[in-house]
Amino acid sequence: MATRDNQAQSFGSRLVQVGFLIAVLVLWYLATTRWGVNRLLLPNPVAVWQQLLDVLRSGEYLPDLRVTLTELVIAFALAMTSGTIVGFFVSRRHSTIRVFDPLFAAIYSIPIIMFLPLYVLFFGLGPASKIALGATISFFPIVLSTIAGFGNVDRTLVTAARSMGASDFHLFRYVLVPGALPVILSGLRMGFTIALLSIIGSETIASLAGLGHHIVQLAEGMDMARMFAYIAFVVVIAALLNGLVSFLEARGRRWA
Amino acid sequence: MSAQAFLLRHPGVVRLGVVLLLLLIWEIAARWLIDPMFISPPSRVLASLGSVWQTPGVPAALRLTFFELAVAFAIAVVLGLSIGLAVGLQPFTRRSLMPIILLIYGLPQITILPIFILFFGIGAPSKIAFGVTHGTFPIIIAVVAGLQNIKPILLTSARSMGANRWHILRWVIFPHMIPSFFSGMRLGMTGVLLGVLLAELYVSTAGIGHFTTLFTENFDPTKLFGLVAMLAAMAIVLNEMVRRAELRFSRWR
Amino acid sequence: MTAGDLAVRVQNVSHQFGEPGDVQHVRALLDTSLDIKRGELLCLIGPSGCGKSTLLNVIGGLMRPSGGTVEVTGKPVRGPRPHDIAFVFQENALFPWNTVIENIRLGMLFQGVPKSEHEPRARQSLEAVGLTEFANHYPSQLSGGMRQRAALARALSLQTGILLMDEPFGALDEQTRMILGEDLSVLLSRTEKTIVFVTHSLGEAVFLADRVAVFSARPGTIKKIISVDEPHPRKPDFVTSEKFTTLRNELYALLHDEIRKTVTASSAGGLA
Numbered sequence: 001m002a003t004r005d006n007q008a009q010s011f012g013s014r015l016v017q018v019g020f021l022i023a024v025l026v027l028w029y030l031a032t033t034r035w036g037v038n039r040l041l042l043p044n045p046v047a048v049w050q051q052l053l054d055v056l057r058s059g060e061y062l063p064d065l066r067v068t069l070t071e072l073v074i075a076f077a078l079a080m081t082s083g084t085i086v087g088f089f090v091s092r093r094h095s096t097i098r099v100f101d102p103l104f105a106a107i108y109s110i111p112i113i114m115f116l117p118l119y120v121l122f123f124g125l126g127p128a129s130k131i132a133l134g135a136t137i138s139f140f141p142i143v144l145s146t147i148a149g150f151g152n153v154d155r156t157l158v159t160a161a162r163s164m165g166a167s168d169f170h171l172f173r174y175v176l177v178p179g180a181l182p183v184i185l186s187g188l189r190m191g192f193t194i195a196l197l198s199i200i201g202s203e204t205i206a207s208l209a210g211l212g213h214h215i216v217q218l219a220e221g222m223d224m225a226r227m228f229a230y231i232a233f234v235v236v237i238a239a240l241l242n243g244l245v246s247f248l249e250a251r252g253r254r255w256a
Numbered sequence: 257m258s259a260q261a262f263l264l265r266h267p268g269v270v271r272l273g274v275v276l277l278l279l280l281i282w283e284i285a286a287r288w289l290i291d292p293m294f295i296s297p298p299s300r301v302l303a304s305l306g307s308v309w310q311t312p313g314v315p316a317a318l319r320l321t322f323f324e325l326a327v328a329f330a331i332a333v334v335l336g337l338s339i340g341l342a343v344g345l346q347p348f349t350r351r352s353l354m355p356i357i358l359l360i361y362g363l364p365q366i367t368i369l370p371i372f373i374l375f376f377g378i379g380a381p382s383k384i385a386f387g388v389t390h391g392t393f394p395i396i397i398a399v400v401a402g403l404q405n406i407k408p409i410l411l412t413s414a415r416s417m418g419a420n421r422w423h424i425l426r427w428v429i430f431p432h433m434i435p436s437f438f439s440g441m442r443l444g445m446t447g448v449l450l451g452v453l454l455a456e457l458y459v460s461t462a463g464i465g466h467f468t469t470l471f472t473e474n475f476d477p478t479k480l481f482g483l484v485a486m487l488a489a490m491a492i493v494l495n496e497m498v499r500r501a502e503l504r505f506s507r508w509r
Numbered sequence: 510m511t512a513g514d515l516a517v518r519v520q521n522v523s524h525q526f527g528e529p530g531d532v533q534h535v536r537a538l539l540d541t542s543l544d545i546k547r548g549e550l551l552c553l554i555g556p557s558g559c560g561k562s563t564l565l566n567v568i569g570g571l572m573r574p575s576g577g578t579v580e581v582t583g584k585p586v587r588g589p590r591p592h593d594i595a596f597v598f599q600e601n602a603l604f605p606w607n608t609v610i611e612n613i614r615l616g617m618l619f620q621g622v623p624k625s626e627h628e629p630r631a632r633q634s635l636e637a638v639g640l641t642e643f644a645n646h647y648p649s650q651l652s653g654g655m656r657q658r659a660a661l662a663r664a665l666s667l668q669t670g671i672l673l674m675d676e677p678f679g680a681l682d683e684q685t686r687m688i689l690g691e692d693l694s695v696l697l698s699r700t701e702k703t704i705v706f707v708t709h710s711l712g713e714a715v716f717l718a719d720r721v722a723v724f725s726a727r728p729g730t731i732k733k734i735i736s737v738d739e740p741h742p743r744k745p746d747f748v749t750s751e752k753f754t755t756l757r758n759e760l761y762a763l764l765h766d767e768i769r770k771t772v773t774a775s776s777a778g779g780l781a
Binding site: 419 | 570571589591592594598600602605607616619620621648649667
């Protein structure tokens with residue numbers, strides 16, 4: 001039918017996308033070499049590339065990466081544990097869902113990162129404040145999706161299992177968890193992503209170490225090429241981590 | 257009435273109760289359990305709101321922040337709607353450009369905050385710009401989504417009654433997109449809030465960031481809590497306004 | 510039959526979806542011819558997939574047939590004819606974001622009716638279908654039967670000579686169908702419209718139609734046309750009369766084998 005047309009269209013779309021990327025790179029190069037855009041504002045792409053290779057070779061990113069990843073792992077672990085446990089218990093009764101779900105949703109709708117100064121005041125400029133804030137922000141998508149996941153398990157399935165004599169544990173392990181898992185996993189993925197973003201954000205605003213902090217240092221030193229390189233590096237790290245988490249989410253769904 | 261039934265009938269009341277309970281815990285912890293250098297009880301914060309407001313420069317900084325939020329949101333809506341329409345009305349542009357848009361949206365924009373400040377300075381323009389980049393994408397995505405999946409029977413019916421292309425655009429496609437557009441605006445407002453506030457906090461030499469840094473360095477939790485509470489109130493009010501607008505335009509659902 | 514009496518002339522219309530050899534190839538209609546008189550109500554009835562809806566869309570200009578021609582009021586059909594033909598679909602085709610009366614006004618806007626006539630015509634057609642109090646309701650606030658009344662009001666307000674109805678009551682329950690059928694008969698006895706009505710229901714066909722065209726299984730063609738010689742408006746007790754039963758039985762006999770053929774064909778997993 002229209003499959004031949006479809007193929008032609010997809011090819012055309014791909015062409016536009018590749019063309020776009022190439023155009024961006026070309027414009028960037030021209031802007032810095034031919035059109036005299038100030039090197040203090042926009043570094044030469046070739047210089048950025050060289051700086052990136054240097055950063056990777058020298059391994060100077062390692063201490064910052066370690067700090068950021070440690071903060072991320074601890075923050076996410078805290079959020080995941082508290083979020084799923086609280087979410088599960090809230091989901092058990094309609095009454096608690098109706099009380100707490102809108103409350104969590106309302107808090108989540110404002111940028112919680114604005115509370116960073118309070119966390120810095122309390123925990124200091126070190127990793128503790130980043131971890132605490134990251135865990136706080138990451139808590140909400142996890143608890144909301146856990147409530148939604150367990151709350152929306154088909155009641156008919158529960159009734160059927162009970163009628164066959166399922167114990168509380170059986171019910172939990174074989175009906176509730178598999179039923180809720182897709183939604184919970186998606187919430188965990190979102191929680192992870194948002195934990196990463198908030199940690200990099202907190203490091204950018206108020207920190208002594210970490211990837212976000214390093215970018216700020218380079219900015220203050222006006223080392224534009226190296227800063228761009230670092231940003232590219234962080235973007236790639238973030239993409240890899242997000243990719244990993246999406247992969248785990250897909251795997252997790254199949255296990256259920 | 258059993259406890260459960262009460263909870264079900266009056267969830268709002270219970271929610272208020274939960275909030276009050278948390279405030280109480282905060283009050284007790286701050287007064288007797290934790291060093292007053294790091295935390296301040298809500299009673300004191302409330303009482304000192306006036307002195308925060310009277311700190312020279314604070315009202316101006318808050319007003320400026322509000323201005324930045326409003327302008328960034330307006331720009332994000334206009335940009336989001338126009339780009340969304342330009343991309344979403346034709347299947348070819350949608351298929352070519354949406355992946356690019358989604359890719360850019362997926363990048364951690366926080367990493368380029370220092371660049372924005374370097375480019376646009378420490379004043380309002382950089383905060384507005386950073387807010388716009390956060391708020392535009394959800395709106396574009398929502399508009400494009402709203403232009404799709406129109407029930408074919410509606411298009412057939414309009415055609416059978418003699419509608420021309422302009423009629424269909426104006427009376428079928430556009431109204432179909434509106435609810436999605438409003439929900440996109442709600443997410444856009446969340447994005448604008450995030451972008452503007454991040455930028456404000458980052459710049460420690462002017463605006464809100466100056467005062468948060470000042471109060472933190474002086475270990476003045478009372479004033480810091482007060483200032484942040486005012487920002488939170490601003491965020492809640494703006495969010496609520498957009499949410500109400502969304503409800504108003506979804507009456508037919 | 511002179512040309513002046515003819516509202517619609519269908520000549521050797523056939524239609525296929527896709528090309529032979531495509532996985533999705535379907536021969537929907539095979540060499541169908543039909544003359545529809547002005548002012549009559551003709552029912553198209555047949556098993557699922559026999560092409561009756563396809564024929565309706567072809568007559569209405571929503572589809573160009575693979576073969577054959579259609580003339581409406583003497584002129585060949587090349588696309589939608591909003592001034593001559595109005596549709597009522599089975600699926601809810603009211604715009605959900607507009608109220609009932611807004612929906613009706615929009616139809617007139619599309620057709621090109623002068624603004625001054627919008628309000629009077631809308632009021633008139635709402636009254637004709639009995640929805641005057643619901644003018645400012647949204648479709649989501651109405652029952653299925655009321656929505657179809659609204660769709661009919663919209664079609665009526667366009668004041669076309671021909672009304673094409675594609676199983677308009679198909680999604681409704683039996684009782685609503687009965688009421689709407691009776692109301693439709695009363696309504697149409699007052700107008701002089703030509704109506705082509707697609708249905709699955711034998712009883713509905715006999716109750717409403719002046720003539721019933723019976724389709725064969727896919728690829729569909731008209732097997733036989735039966736006349737129902739009974740004046741409009743049809744009274745409710747027509748349904749229990751002997752004439753009704755005889756006609757209904759005749760339809761049943763004609764259709765039963767075709768329906769069987771269709772069901773066996775689809776369960777064998779084959780497409781035409």
